[in-house]
Amino acid sequence: xxxxxxxxxxxxxxxxxxxxxxxxxxxxxxxxxxxxxxxxxxxxxxxxxxxxxxxxxxxxxxxxxxxxxxxxxxxxxxxxxxxxxxxxxxxxxxxxxxxxxxxxxxxxxxxxxxxxxxxxxxxxxxxxxxxxxxxxxxxxxxxxxxxxxxxxxxxxxxxxxxxxxxxxxxxxxxxxxxxxxxxxxxxxxxxxxxxxxxxxxxxxxxxxxxxxxxxxxxxxxxxxxxxxxxxxxxxxxxxxxxxxxxxxxxxxxxxxxxxxxxxxxxxxxxxxxxxxxxxxxxxxxxxxxxxxxxxxxxxxxxxxxxxxxxxxxxxxxxxxxxxxxxxxxxxxxxxxxxxxxxxxxxxxxxxxxxxxxxxxxxxxxxxxxxxxxxxxxxxxxxxxxxxxxxxxxxxxxxxxxxxxxxxxxxxxxxxxxxxxxxxxxxxxxxxxxxxxxxxxxxxxxxxxxxxxxxxxxxxxxxxxxxxxxxxxxxxxxxxxxxxxxxxxxxxxxxxxxxxxxxxxxxxxxxxxxxxxxxxxxxxxxxxxxxxxxxxxxxxxxxxxxxxxxxxxxxxxxxxxxxxxxxxxxxxxxxxxxxxxxxxxxxxxxxxxxxxxxxxxxxxxxxxxxxxxxxxxxxxxxxxxxxxxxxxxxxxxxxxxxxxxxxxxxxxxxxxxxxxxxxxxxxxxxxxxxxxxxxxxxxxxxxxxxxxxxxxxxxxxxxxxxxxxxxxxxxxxxxxxxxxxxxxxxxxxxxxxxxxxxxxxxxxxxxxxxxxxxxxxxxxxxxxxxxxxxxxxxxxxxxxxxxxxxxxxxxxxxxxxxxxxxxxxxxxxxxxxxxxxxxxxxxxxxxxxxxxxxxxxxxxxxxxxxxxxxxxxxxxxxxxxxxxxxxx
Numbered sequence: 001x002x003x004x005x006x007x008x009x010x011x012x013x014x015x016x017x018x019x020x021x022x023x024x025x026x027x028x029x030x031x032x033x034x035x036x037x038x039x040x041x042x043x044x045x046x047x048x049x050x051x052x053x054x055x056x057x058x059x060x061x062x063x064x065x066x067x068x069x070x071x072x073x074x075x076x077x078x079x080x081x082x083x084x085x086x087x088x089x090x091x092x093x094x095x096x097x098x099x100x101x102x103x104x105x106x107x108x109x110x111x112x113x114x115x116x117x118x119x120x121x122x123x124x125x126x127x128x129x130x131x132x133x134x135x136x137x138x139x140x141x142x143x144x145x146x147x148x149x150x151x152x153x154x155x156x157x158x159x160x161x162x163x164x165x166x167x168x169x170x171x172x173x174x175x176x177x178x179x180x181x182x183x184x185x186x187x188x189x190x191x192x193x194x195x196x197x198x199x200x201x202x203x204x205x206x207x208x209x210x211x212x213x214x215x216x217x218x219x220x221x222x223x224x225x226x227x228x229x230x231x232x233x234x235x236x237x238x239x240x241x242x243x244x245x246x247x248x249x250x251x252x253x254x255x256x257x258x259x260x261x262x263x264x265x266x267x268x269x270x271x272x273x274x275x276x277x278x279x280x281x282x283x284x285x286x287x288x289x290x291x292x293x294x295x296x297x298x299x300x301x302x303x304x305x306x307x308x309x310x311x312x313x314x315x316x317x318x319x320x321x322x323x324x325x326x327x328x329x330x331x332x333x334x335x336x337x338x339x340x341x342x343x344x345x346x347x348x349x350x351x352x353x354x355x356x357x358x359x360x361x362x363x364x365x366x367x368x369x370x371x372x373x374x375x376x377x378x379x380x381x382x383x384x385x386x387x388x389x390x391x392x393x394x395x396x397x398x399x400x401x402x403x404x405x406x407x408x409x410x411x412x413x414x415x416x417x418x419x420x421x422x423x424x425x426x427x428x429x430x431x432x433x434x435x436x437x438x439x440x441x442x443x444x445x446x447x448x449x450x451x452x453x454x455x456x457x458x459x460x461x462x463x464x465x466x467x468x469x470x471x472x473x474x475x476x477x478x479x480x481x482x483x484x485x486x487x488x489x490x491x492x493x494x495x496x497x498x499x500x501x502x503x504x505x506x507x508x509x510x511x512x513x514x515x516x517x518x519x520x521x522x523x524x525x526x527x528x529x530x531x532x533x534x535x536x537x538x539x540x541x542x543x544x545x546x547x548x549x550x551x552x553x554x555x556x557x558x559x560x561x562x563x564x565x566x567x568x569x570x571x572x573x574x575x576x577x578x579x580x581x582x583x584x585x586x587x588x589x590x591x592x593x594x595x596x597x598x599x600x601x602x603x604x605x606x607x608x609x610x611x612x613x614x615x616x617x618x619x620x621x622x623x624x625x626x627x628x629x630x631x632x633x634x635x636x637x638x639x640x641x642x643x644x645x646x647x648x649x650x651x652x653x654x655x656x657x658x659x660x661x662x663x664x665x666x667x668x669x670x671x672x673x674x675x676x677x678x679x680x681x682x683x684x685x686x687x688x689x690x691x692x693x694x695x696x697x698x699x700x701x702x703x704x705x706x707x708x709x710x711x712x713x714x715x716x717x718x719x720x721x722x723x724x725x726x727x728x729x730x731x732x733x734x735x736x737x738x739x740x741x742x743x744x745x746x747x748x749x750x751x752x753x754x755x756x757x758x759x760x761x762x763x764x765x766x767x768x769x770x771x772x773x774x775x776x777x778x779x780x781x782x783x784x785x786x787x788x789x790x791x792x793x794x795x796x797x798x799x800x801x802x803x804x805x806x807x808x809x810x811x812x813x814x815x816x817x818x819x820x821x822x823x824x825x826x827x828x829x830x831x832x833x834x835x836x837x838x839x840x841x842x843x844x845x846x847x848x849x850x851x852x853x854x855x856x857x858x859x860x861x862x863x864x865x866x867x868x869x870x871x
Contacts, residue, residue: 005030005041009055027062035081036089039066043096046108046115053105060111067118073704079122094119098135101156102149109152117159124160124168132160133173140180147190154184154193158200166207167752174207178221185224191233198228198239205246212251222247222258229265234274241269241280248287255288256312263318267325275346282329282349285322288314289356296360315360322357323368326350330387333425347387351394358398366403369395377414382423389418389426393433396440408441408450416462427473431466435480442487444496451484453497459484460501464508471518478512478526481505482533489537496537502545506534510552513580521576528580532587543598550588550601554608557581561615575621582616582627585609586634593638602638609635610646617653622663629657629669633676643677644684651688658695664706667699671712678716678723685723693720693731700738707759711766714739718773726782728774735774736789739767743796751805761807764800768813775820783824790821790829801842812854815846819861822868830868839865 008030011023031038045051045059067082069075082090097119100112116132123129139145139153157177166174181204184197201221211217225247228240244262248255255262262284269281295311315322329350334343358365369391376388392411396404415437418430441450451459463484467477488496498505513527531549538546560578565571589609592598602609609631616628632650636643654677657670674692678685685692696713699705717735721728742763749760771793778785797814800806818839821829833839846858 005045005059006051006055009045009058010052013054013058031066035066036085039063039085040089040093040096042066043093043115046112047096047100047103049103049105053107056105057107057111060108060115064111064115064118067115067122072707082119082122083126090119094129094132101139101152102146103152104148106148109148110155113152113156113159116156117163120160121163124164133157133169133177136160137176137180140184147193150184150189151192151196154181154196154200157181158196158203161200161203161207166209169207171210174204174211177204178208178211178217182221182224185228191236194228194231195233195235195239198225198236198243201225202239202243202246205243205250209251212247212254218254226258226261226265229269234277237269237273237277238280241266241277241284244284245280245287248284249291252288252291252314253310253312255314259314259318263321267321270325270329270346270350278346279344279349282326282346282353285315285318285326286349286353286356289353289360292360293356315357316364319357319361319364319368323354323365326354326357327369327372327387327391330354330390331383333383333386347390351390354391355394355397358395361398363399363403365395366399366407370407382421382426385418385421386423386425386429389415389429389433393429393436396433396436401441401443401446404441405450408437412437412450412455413458416458419462419466424470424473427466427469428476431473431476431480435476435483438480438483438487442484444487449487451487451497456497456501460498460505464504467508467512471515471520471523474512474515475523475526478509478523478530481509482526482530485530485533485537487537489533496539499539499541502534502538502542503548506531506545506549509534521573524577525580528584531584535584535587535591538591540595540597543592543601546588546592546598547601550585550592550605553581553584553588554605554612557585557612557616561612561618572621575619575624578616578619579621579623579627582613582624582631586627586631589631589634589638593634599638602635603642606635606639606642610650614649614653617656622660622666625657625660625663625666626669629666629673633669633673636673636676636680638680640680641682641684643680647677647681647684647688651691655691655695658692658699661702661705664709667705668709668712671696671699671709671716674716675712675719678719682723683725683727685720686727689720689724689727689731693734697734697738711759711763714742714763714766714770715773716770718770718777721770721774721777723777725777725780726785728777729782729785732774732785735770739770740792742767743792743799747799757805761805761810764806765809765813767796768810768817771817772813772820775817775824779824783826784828786821787825787828790825790832793817793821794832797842798838801838808849808851808854811842811846811849812851812857815842815854815857815861818842819857819864822861822864826868833865833868 008023008026011019012027014020014023030041042059042063046056046063048056067078069078094116097112097116100108103109103112120129120132124132136153136157139149142149145153157180161177169177178201181197181201184193185201186194189197208221211221225240225243228236229244231237231240244266266281266284270278273281292311292313292315295309298309299311327350329346331347332345332350333347334345354365354369358369373388373392376384377392379385379388392407396408412434415430415434419427419434421427421430437450443449444451463477463481467474467481469477485498488498509527509531513524513531515523535546535549557578560574560581563570563574565574589602593602613628613632613635616624619625654670654673657666657673660666660670674696696716700710700713717731717739720731746760746764746767749756751757775783775786797818800810800814822833843858843862846854849855
């Protein structure tokens with residue numbers, strides 16, 4: 001087979017389906033029978049200059065895919081397959097790849113670079129390819145090195161830096177890489193080499209922390225990047241600005257001395273360069289805004305700010321120069337930018353950056369922008385009117401209500417009139433701006449609300465007229481209505497200013513959802529999301545309207561189930577619609593079921609709703625299953641023990657959901673629904689507990705299940721224990737080892753890995769939730785069953801308390817378990833508590849917190865501990 005691989009690779013690309021399938025099957029069998037020879041054959045094929053380019057290209061792709069996968073479990077399996085190969089085979093494959101770098105075939109060089117980086121990502125952290133960086137750097141030092149070799153070597157260094165962590169390289173290796181990359185950027189080199197060098201520098205910046213701390217080295221790196229930003233070639237200029245964007249977030253603290261030069265470069269690029277470079281120049285300033293906003297938020301969320309992070313107010317300093325440049329971009333709209341959902345152009349980038357700048361500096365931006373708005377808003381040229389409206393809408397988040405309210409009051413009527421502008425772009429942006437006004441200047445409970453009893457009829461009239469406009473405009477009108485109603489979501493009065501218009505607005509939203517003049521589902525989705533906002537913010541005066549919507553949604557869902565589907569396109573539309581309708585029904589169930597006055601409306605419809613939801617499960621769409629599951633969870637909570645009459649029919653779908661590893665979101669939601677069922681059914685969940693517990697334990701043990709689904713399963717154990725009380729006893733021998741194993745796992749997470757830290761906090765919170773539910777479940781009978789585990793629980797709490805990376809959710813859950821333990825086991829654990837000095841410390845920390853709920857939990861726990869220790 002190894003000798004025939006060229007022919008098979010060619011056949012695997014044949015336009016003849018039969019030939020192609022036979023070749024793919026041959027390759028699959030070869031891979032399964034002898035992976036080592038298979039991979040070696042591919043690497044030899046890739047390296048051979050006498051083989052056809054198309055067979056070399058496919059050999060490289062298959063080789064790369066044999067080392068990597070999007071799915072984490074599959075990727076780990078492929079990594080282990082590589083690690084288990086014998087050293088000689090691995091060495092031969094790596095030599096073949098390195099020999100490919102000077103190839104005359106660009107595809108072969110490119111793929112070899114990527115495969116080398118994939119192998120490096122496996123081996124360098126294991127200290128198994130110590131000479132790779134040296135071998136690559138030696139290519140750059142050869143006087144006779146060809147342009148293609150230098151280009152491929154630099155690309156490889158960049159890919160390697162992208163694949164590995166900075167801690168995997170020694171500083172002298174980093175220095176050598178940076179030196180080689182900077183030399184590759186020399187104007188004496190060929191274009192391809194210089195482009196590969198600047199792109200490699202982008203990937204290497206993450207490794208250059210120490211280099212950026214050294215002023216001389218930093219100056220030199222910044223100098224070569226700035227020189228590249230004025231290169232004659234567009235791709236090099238674009239890549240240089242991408243480097244500056246990366247530096248703005250990674251090395252913000254050292255940028256101040258370079259800002260004048262960077263301003264000149266970026267301003268010239270925005271005004272005069274081609275769009276790809278200009279967009280990156282704007283992105284630099286957006287990135288600086290992001291950094292300074294984050295610093296401000298960190299500072300506001302802590303008493304003294306985050307130590308060591310200083311806000312240099314780079315945006316505020318640059319504002320007088322930066323704002324005029326951004327305002328100029330707003331006048332560079334594309335004629336067809338509304339038609340393409342994915343459009344990202346200079347005007348949109350400039351408006352986005354202007355909005356971020358407003359959020360960064362607050363009122364300081366207003367006097368710089370308003371003259372532009374006033375000068376352009378009345379012009380006959382549509383570009384000027386649209387740009388003025390875009391500028392005004394962009395600065396509404398950031399400045400205080402006191403600053404903006406007079407401007408908004410003065411401008412609202414003008415904007416309402418502009419909704420009948422002759423130009424579609426102007427109407428689209430005006431609708432977006434009105435939505436922003438309702439989002440940031442509409443707070444009925446405060447003095448800063450733009451909505452008054454005098455202007456509400458006019459506002460509603462314009463919105464209902466404009467929702468019949470083009471789909472783009474209608475979608476943004478839905479957004480404006482969404483923000484208008486959301487302002488009342490937390491209000492408590494019997495009715496709001498919008499109550500008289502509810503039915504009319506809902507009817508218009510449903511008409512918008514039914515429109516057939518658009519191929520996109522965005523308008524329909526937006527209409528239903530807005531309908532949900534209206535329902536969530538509704539009050540008792542609007543209950544009859546919501547009841548009418550309930551009936552309408554049931555009718556609509558019933559019609560979708562009876563549809564005769566003849567194509568995959570129709571099936572997709574049916575699934576999207578069913579998912580939206582189930583989502584609206586969930587919101588209605590929660591809203592009407594949350595009040596004793598309106599709860600009967602849901603109880604009367606429960607049979608019909610459940611029949612519809614069960615019929616929906618016949619649809620194979622995971623999105624529909626998610627929404628239907630959530631709606632059923634809400635219904636179970638509202639109907640309580642009466643939901644038991646649906647369980648025998650529903651259980652098979654619940655079990656299918658819990659087993660759905662492929663579409664893990666469905667599995668995750670099904671786990672959450674188990675909690676809803678427990679809270680609704682209480683002991684009536686018991687007949688189904690064996691099956692549920694068996695599946696949940698199986699899920700925890702299965703490495704194929706997506707990691708994020710597992711923590712909520714522990715919370716689920718607590719919910720089940722709380723529902724069935726001492727009947728949970730038979731599950732303890734299986735659940736406790738799982739909890740203890742998960743607690744142990746938490747101690748092995750890398751503190752440098754932010755994603756794992758977040759996961760660890762979630763996991764520990766859910767472990768504590770499980771213990772709380774189990775303790776309270778045994779409280780009324782058999783509390784002593786938990787006595788053997790008390791010491792371990794306390795030990796786990798102490799370990800968590802010592803971890804400074806825990807968040808407040810973990811702290812709250814840990815303190816609650818301490819209280820549960822004392823409450824349930826009482827004097828039996830007094831000796832355990834007396835030996836624990838950290839208890840007072842953790843309670844003291846809670847009392848200092850600004851979180852009222854945490855203080856309340858700590859106060860209750862202190863009371864429980866006091867009772868135990870006194871006795």
